[in-house]
Amino acid sequence: MIEVKNLDKSLGGTKILDDINLRIKSGSIYGLIGPNGAGKTTLIKNLVDIYKPEKGEVLISGENIKDNTNIKSRIGYVSDYQYFYPSFKIGEIVEFYKDTYPFWNDKRYIQLMKLFKLDGNKKIKYLSKGMKTQLAILLSLSIMPNILILDEPTSGLDPVVKQKVLNLIVDEVSANETTVLISSHNLGQLEQICDHIGIIHEGKMLLEDSVENLKSNVRKIQVAFKGEFPEEIKSNEHILKIETIGKIHQIVVKDNLDAVIDAIKKCNPILLETIDMSLEEIFIYKMGVEGYDFTDIAL
Amino acid sequence: MTLQTLPFNKALLKKDWKMTKWLCFAVAGILFFTMTLGVINTYNNYQRTIQEMEKHPEWYAGFDIDGYKAELKNLLQDKFKQLSGMEAMLVVFTPMAAAALLFGEEKRKKTFEILATMPFSRTEIFFNKAVIAFANVILPFLINAAIMVAALWLSKGLRDFYSAGMVMSWFGADAFRLFIVLSFSLLFASLTGTSISQLVLTIIFFIFPIGFTGLLYMNMAMWGYRIAVIDEFLNIFGSYTMPGILSNIKEVPITFHLISAIIMLAAAKLLFDRNKLERSGETLEFETIETFFKFGVAVCTSMLIGVIVTGCAGSFIYFTNNVPRIFTIIGYIIGIFLGWFVASYSIKTNRAKV
Numbered sequence: 001m002i003e004v005k006n007l008d009k010s011l012g013g014t015k016i017l018d019d020i021n022l023r024i025k026s027g028s029i030y031g032l033i034g035p036n037g038a039g040k041t042t043l044i045k046n047l048v049d050i051y052k053p054e055k056g057e058v059l060i061s062g063e064n065i066k067d068n069t070n071i072k073s074r075i076g077y078v079s080d081y082q083y084f085y086p087s088f089k090i091g092e093i094v095e096f097y098k099d100t101y102p103f104w105n106d107k108r109y110i111q112l113m114k115l116f117k118l119d120g121n122k123k124i125k126y127l128s129k130g131m132k133t134q135l136a137i138l139l140s141l142s143i144m145p146n147i148l149i150l151d152e153p154t155s156g157l158d159p160v161v162k163q164k165v166l167n168l169i170v171d172e173v174s175a176n177e178t179t180v181l182i183s184s185h186n187l188g189q190l191e192q193i194c195d196h197i198g199i200i201h202e203g204k205m206l207l208e209d210s211v212e213n214l215k216s217n218v219r220k221i222q223v224a225f226k227g228e229f230p231e232e233i234k235s236n237e238h239i240l241k242i243e244t245i246g247k248i249h250q251i252v253v254k255d256n257l258d259a260v261i262d263a264i265k266k267c268n269p270i271l272l273e274t275i276d277m278s279l280e281e282i283f284i285y286k287m288g289v290e291g292y293d294f295t296d297i298a299l
Numbered sequence: 300m301t302l303q304t305l306p307f308n309k310a311l312l313k314k315d316w317k318m319t320k321w322l323c324f325a326v327a328g329i330l331f332f333t334m335t336l337g338v339i340n341t342y343n344n345y346q347r348t349i350q351e352m353e354k355h356p357e358w359y360a361g362f363d364i365d366g367y368k369a370e371l372k373n374l375l376q377d378k379f380k381q382l383s384g385m386e387a388m389l390v391v392f393t394p395m396a397a398a399a400l401l402f403g404e405e406k407r408k409k410t411f412e413i414l415a416t417m418p419f420s421r422t423e424i425f426f427n428k429a430v431i432a433f434a435n436v437i438l439p440f441l442i443n444a445a446i447m448v449a450a451l452w453l454s455k456g457l458r459d460f461y462s463a464g465m466v467m468s469w470f471g472a473d474a475f476r477l478f479i480v481l482s483f484s485l486l487f488a489s490l491t492g493t494s495i496s497q498l499v500l501t502i503i504f505f506i507f508p509i510g511f512t513g514l515l516y517m518n519m520a521m522w523g524y525r526i527a528v529i530d531e532f533l534n535i536f537g538s539y540t541m542p543g544i545l546s547n548i549k550e551v552p553i554t555f556h557l558i559s560a561i562i563m564l565a566a567a568k569l570l571f572d573r574n575k576l577e578r579s580g581e582t583l584e585f586e587t588i589e590t591f592f593k594f595g596v597a598v599c600t601s602m603l604i605g606v607i608v609t610g611c612a613g614s615f616i617y618f619t620n621n622v623p624r625i626f627t628i629i630g631y632i633i634g635i636f637l638g639w640f641v642a643s644y645s646i647k648t649n650r651a652k653v
Binding site for chain 1: 309310313314317318408409410412413415416417418419420421575576577650
């Protein structure tokens with residue numbers, strides 16, 4: 001289990017993380033999402049002991065991560081940018097990991113080398129960004145981690161490899177009960193694999209919930225009326241947003257869907273249907289509520 | 300009493316050695332060609348001269364072969380006692396380069412971030428890097444010492460010119476110097492955030508006591524003050540400064556330097572423990588010393604530019620008396636702004652992105 005308690009972190013005089021609290025259950029996949037500069041990478045770097053918190057603590061399986069070599073030997077980490085020793089060959093970096101991690105699994109390493117089609121004799125400086133990411137994922141999985149922390153692990157990967165990586169993560173959780181935290185801007189992918197989602201914005205956790213709850217709490221209703229859109233519906237407290245395209249109105253509803261449907265039904269709609277929202281849409285609406293300006297973004 | 304096991308780590312040692320072994324081999328090669336080859340060829344050269352004498356006695360009329368042999372012997376003895384130019388360069392720059400490769404480069408390339416996530420303690424990381432840095436600087440000298448001793452064993456004639464004891468004294472003196480410079484370099488490795496700033500600051504502070512005193516002396520002289528105490532200072536305390544270790548080992552206060560090296564090593568370790576990885580890639584690791592750094596660079600640059608401007612004015616303009624002091628003051632003003640700007644620019648351009 002990963003627990004973050006009242007974490008504060010400043011970089012260059014700017015407060016990046018402000019009183020962050022987080023709880024990730026063992027054997028779950030937690031998706032961390034947020035706009036650029038929200039503090040995702042800073043939070044992750046605190047989780048893996050790259051940065052030291054100014055206030056608060058990071059607990060992994062109940063123990064503080066700070067300088068804790070026992071805990072670190074079971075944490076796999078894939079950073080947003082791969083910092084490897086460029087003059088090393090893949091085989092040499094593998095040797096380094098093998099000598100370092102006590103639970104290194106050769107069988108799994110060989111399987112993953114075949115899966116990613118990496119050449120052990122190739123120097124790291126000649127690898128593309130995507131290949132370096134594949135190598136980082138391979139190393140993180142070969143150490144047999146209890147905790148896997150992945151910072152945008154699919155950026156720079158082609159669609160086939162992306163899917164392979166997502167499958168590997170799911171397999172890892174189901175086979176070994178590994179706890180996974182994954183940060184990504186690709187919300188479609190997170191929706192596929194995550195059971196919990198945390199949204200971070202301006203260094204604060206906006207919300208944490210299961211994907212199931214998130215999706216049931218925020219829904220979209222597609223509705224059409226003979227005449228104008230009824231004023232009494234517009235003022236309903238559960239409506240987050242109304243978009244109109246011709247005669248069709250799309251209403252984003254938070255929490256109490258039934259109350260809104262009842263109110264719509266009273267106005268005799270000619271069309272009424274509920275649509276599931278994607279995680280991406282939920283994220284955009286949630287951020288919109290927080291004042292994040294989407295007007296300049298071409299979606 | 301329980302004994303703490305030294306934190307040797309095979310994985311870290313192998314990795315650090317892989318990163319820096321080229322430096323060891325390069326230095327060993329340079330040392331071989333600039334010193335060892337000459338030493339082990341002494342007997343051959345001597346023999347060749349004798350053969351030439353036998354072939355062409357008329358060319359060598361009046362040539363004192365015993366005197367020649369004694370001269371060669373003295374030359375070799377001097378070589379073992381005094382540092383040659385190249386050897387001195389290697390003694391100074393090899394530890395600085397090793398420390399920069401092992402610390403500054405890892406900070407610049409952010410590979411320290413990966414090490415921080417791995418199951419290593421800060422003590423292990425520092426200790427194993429220090430061990431590899433020491434191996435890197437010592438091994439080239441040890442290899443060359445071994446070659447010179449092996450040559451004695453293979454060639455009886457060489458034994459007339461030098462002994463294994465002389466080689467070992469030479470090696471011991473250089474090992475001592477390398478250890479001192481390495482400790483000094485490691486201190487700056489913990490204070491700085493990139494390999495370039497690490498190297499530049501290590502070099503500046505290596506020559507600082509003598510360089511600064513020299514600057515002070517020149518500036519005082521320009522204002523008409525002859526301060527004998529500065530001369531005295533250099534005479535008395537010169538051997539206690541870092542460049543002082545390059546003089547004849549018999550004149551070097553060994554205990555003082557050993558104690559200060561151990562203190563520097565301990566300080567380097569303490570500062571390394573306090574290094575924040577978010578400042579990797581910055582000129583300085585600690586924000587609190589930035590103002591001191593800017594001030595120091597500004598003062599030194601001001602003194603230097605003051606001397607240069609006064610000297611240039613004296614060369615290009617004819618003055619009946621001394622160069623007017625206004626030129627010195629202009630030099631000071633230019634220097635203080637230039638120094639402050641360069642130091643600030645270096646800090647600003649390397650500032651870690653948030």
